[in-house]
Amino acid sequence: MPVITNTIRRLRFDAGEMTQKDLAEAVGVTRQTIMAIENGKYFPSLELAFLIAQHFGKPLDAVFQFTPKDKA
Numbered sequence: 001m002p003v004i005t006n007t008i009r010r011l012r013f014d015a016g017e018m019t020q021k022d023l024a025e026a027v028g029v030t031r032q033t034i035m036a037i038e039n040g041k042y043f044p045s046l047e048l049a050f051l052i053a054q055h056f057g058k059p060l061d062a063v064f065q066f067t068p069k070d071k072a
């Protein structure tokens with residue numbers, strides 16, 4: 001299975017210790033969704049991934065990293 005990681009927790013911290021709830025409200029999901037994404041339990045839709053990256057003013061690959069199965 002491919003590995004998708006993210007830097008959301010770090011980005012939230014760097015954005016004045018933004019809460020999961022604050023980010024969730026900004027991108028239109030629940031806090032539980034943000035928590036699951038941060039913990040690698042849920043992978044966001046492409047649209048949500050772009051919304052999160054846009055919220056932080058970062059390119060998508062600065063927020064989400066993909067490692068193919070054969071490289072993991």
